Amino acid sequence: MKKRPTVGEILQAKGVSRRGFLKYCATTASILALPPSMIPRIAEAIENARRTSVIWLSFQECTGCTESLTRSASPTVEGLIFDAISLDYHHTLQAAAGEQAEAARHAAMQENDGNYLVLVDGSIPLGNPGFSTIAGISNVDMLKETVAGAAAVVAIGSCAAFGGIPGADPNPTGAVSVMDLVTDKPVINVPGCPPIPMVMTAVLTQFLTFGELPELDALSRPLAFYGQTIHDRCYRRPFYEQGKFAKTFDDEGAKAGWCLYKLGCKGPTTYNACATTKWNNGTSFPIEAGHPCLGCSEPNFWDDGGFYEPLSTGHFDSGEKLAGAAAAGVALGAVAAAAGRRRQAKFMKEG
Amino acid sequence: MDLLEFAKGPALQVAAYILVAGSIWRLVGILLLKEKPDFSEPRQSGGLLAALKVIYTRSFTASPFKRATLYPKMMAYVMHLGLFAVVFLFVPHIMFFEGFLGFEWPGLPNSVIFFLGVAAVVSGIALLVRRITNPVLRLISNFDDYFSWFVTLFPIVTGLLISVRMGFRYETLLAIHILSVALLMIWLPFGKLGHTFLVFVTRGTTGMVFERRGAKT
Amino acid sequence: MTTPQHVPITASPFHGNVRPLLNEVLHALDKLLETREATTIDLASLPFGPGELEHLEALLGTGELSAKLDALGSSSIRETAYPGVWWLEHRNAFDEIVGRYLEITHTPEILSSQDADIIAGRAHLEEQFE
Structure with missing residues (x-):
């Protein structure tokens, strides 16, 4: 098999200068989310990649x-x-x-x-x-x-x-x-x-x-x-910490750009780079556009409860069952009390 | 279904059933008991007012015991008020309640909640240390006391861990936190934590009985 | 010579993401003075709300020196009003910004002529004698 050219050779053939190459490596490090201190290592690796x-x-x-x-x-x-x-x-x-x-x-x-x-x-x-x-x-x-x-x-x-x-x-x-x-x-x-x-x-x-x-x-x-959640890198995070939340999509909080947790934002459980890498050439990302994160990079995001339901909400199916539990409590209590009364009466009679 | 889904769904649901059924069971069971017949002449007419009076006065220590109980009393207040604030004034918790109550109330900033949560845990630990080191307290403590202490403190600790991101990932910590709350909900009606809904019932009853007997309350 | 314009640093009017970064720059300057070690901050890796990046750029201002580089698209290398703090912007051939960095250093590395380019250039110059 003919040896494929290295990336370094390809760039050289294109007449790219060393400065251009360094710039290329810097932006590559940025894309790879690697610290800028890794640039020399990247330069070396890219030169030899096939x-x-x-x-x-x-x-x-x-x-x-x-x-x-x-x-x-x-x-x-x-x-x-x-x-x-x-x-x-x-x-x-x-x-x-x-x-x-x-x-x-x-x-x-x-x-x-x-x-x-x-x-x-x-x-x-x-x-x-x-x-x-x-x-x-x-x-x-x-x-x-x-x-x-x-x-x-x-x-x-x-x-x-x-x-x-x-x-x-x-x-x-x-x-x-x-x-x-x-x-x-x-x-x-x-x-x-x-x-x-x-x-x-x-x-x-x-x-x-x-x-x-x-x-x-x-x-x-x-x-x-x-490696990090949307929430951890979100520019609206300071509002979360201050307890400032948008309650609807058109209230004062929404206009002021407050945290969207209450509107169902899945940022805290979603691991992705949207908050920093952003979309459309770094223009913005959903939260910046005013919409809560759907958690689309997480398994089963489609079935994971409502998109507009706050993360801290519990999933209770109905109030009826809870009412049933309350009724059961009343019944159990009545039975317990009746038994208590019987014991009491027996005690009173026998002294 | 992942752990978080299990915690938010079935676990919380079952815990809620047990909490509601258990609490009502115990309340109704006590309220429906026949009053012990008292054949003596009432010294004063014990009524609701007497009950309310004792509910209030027993919130403070009677003066002879003030010095002796100052420390545990203070710790207990810090723990209870901290717990109250953490449960009912942390904004994500308010959202949780709003989820089934349908209304909300103002909360406190996270940093304040964090401080109160730490204060609650520290005072809780201080009270446990006192319980273990004080020979009399240790003698009258049983499994219920220790387990009740654990199920109360554990959710606060897991909640604090979420906010500092320690150990596991957020969703795992959140799941553990919710499960720890479910455990608290399940145990609450049956052990000494029943004082959550019984404390004022018992105190009020004491007030009415004492008033009838003419005791100084 | 124009005096560098200083914009007073107040609390960010936006989301409070600028201030911690300025603090990081301050520490990087200390490190540069003490150990001569340079620091590069990739601005793409930090959370910024709408307008915050522009706010940061305005705060840092423009210093005495700026340069343009033309390699794989244009780049601008500009010293801010704070000596030792450089604002670098790389663009691709389509003039889209592909990287934004703060370099805290005496001279950004990319300004120096590179050995590989010097060798190639020297060879080219030598050819002129033939």
């Missing part, structure tokens, strides 16, 4: 993740790192179709056996293989076949990572996540609905740059982006 083949599989998904990703990939520095990957299969983005597309996938798998990356968006239906197919191949078969020779699998979006909306109750297709099926390869989850574009490219960048898996949390999410 171009990697990537196969993107889309299963039960809405293409929102791809939409999100392309918002990041085209214009920014990550565009450069995309010079360093070879996106060999992505049935939404590629020009080829049908047999030709499948042939491209097989060719990439053979040429890069053991070294390519598989990216998956969408969940996999197990209820019936016919629920979702590509080129007549069921999702589960295509995943297993493609993952066999992969170096690692990246589950993009909450559907691939946790089952997402297709997996929401009552889960009609029997949708499962990538990590439910892939157990013998490293799986990196990049959840979100969709994930932040920068985070997706950064996870790829990190893997391509350092050639190793990033540090992951208990849900296999890279700690660099999913």
Whole structure:
């Protein structure tokens, strides 16, 4: 196999100066959420990173993740790192179709056996293989076949990572996540609905740059982006501490930009980078736009109670059952009192 | 279902049933008891007013005991008032109550609540130390006393841990906190914590009996 | 020479996220003076409410020196009104901001000519003699 060029060589060939390269490394560190002190290490790693083949599989998904990703990939520095990957299969983005597309996938798998990356968006239906197919191949078969020779699998979006909306109750297709099926390869989850574009490219960048898996949390999410809660990094946090909350979407508190906890914000239990990386090229994020966090990067966010219900609310099903409990209490009390009266009467009689 | 969902859902639900049924059981059981017949001539007409008077006067120590009980009394007040503020004046808690009561009330800033919570825990520990080191107190203490102490303090400690983010992740700590509250709710009607709803009933009854007998209250 | 304009530092009118950062800058300046160790603060990693970043920029003001770099898009390197505190902004080829940093240092590293570039440039100069 012909040695693929390193990223350093690619940049050099493009006539990028050392200063430009340093700048590139600084912004890469920023994207990777690494401290600026890591820049020399990144520079060294990037210079020696090799171009990697990537196969993107889309299963039960809405293409929102791809939409999100392309918002990041085209214009920014990550565009450069995309010079360093070879996106060999992505049935939404590629020009080829049908047999030709499948042939491209097989060719990439053979040429890069053991070294390519598989990216998956969408969940996999197990209820019936016919629920979702590509080129007549069921999702589960295509995943297993493609993952066999992969170096690692990246589950993009909450559907691939946790089952997402297709997996929401009552889960009609029997949708499962990538990590439910892939157990013998490293799986990196990049959840979100969709994930932040920068985070997706950064996870790829990190893997391509350092050639190793990033540090992951208990849900296999890279700690660099999913290590802190939205609440911990929220610019409205000082209002939470002061006990200042917006009570409706149009009251004085909402206008003053107070904490949205009372409006159901899931920031405290949601691990993601929205509060600092933000969306649309750093323009803002949901809380900055005045809407509570839905917790879209957490498992089962769709079924996890109401979006507008405060986190501290208990889930009581009805007042009737509680009234029933009260009635039971009255009955028990009456029985206990009757028994007490009998004892009392007996005592009085016998002395 | 994850731990937090379990805590917020079934655990809290069952605990609420037990709390309501148990508390009413004990209250009704006591209130429906037949009064012991008293054949003596009443010295004064014991009524509701007498009950209220004792409920108030017993909130303070009678002067002969003031010095001796100053320390535990103070600690107990700090613990009870701290606990009250933490439970009912912390804004996320108010939201919890609003969830089923449908109305809210003003709360205190988190930093004040944190301070009161720490004060409650410290005084609670001080009272436990006193209970263990004082031979008389130790003699009259049983499992109920220690367990009641534990189920009361544990939710405050877990709540404080959430605010300083110690040990586990937020959602795990929150789940443990809610479960610890569920434990408190389940135990509350049956042990000595029953004084939550019985304290003024018993004190009022004492007041009425004493008034009837002509005692100075 | 224009005197650096000082904007008085008052409590942030916004969400109180600016003040702690200024405190961090203060400590970084101490470190620079004592150990000559530079500090870089990635502004993208910090929570800012609407307008707070602009507020911070106004507070730090403009100092004596500013430079433009043209490599993989433009960059501006500007000393703030507080000597030793530099405001760096990197843009990509599409003129979108891709990174914002505060560097607390004597000279930001990116201003220095790099050995790799010097070697390439020297070779190029040598070619002129042939």
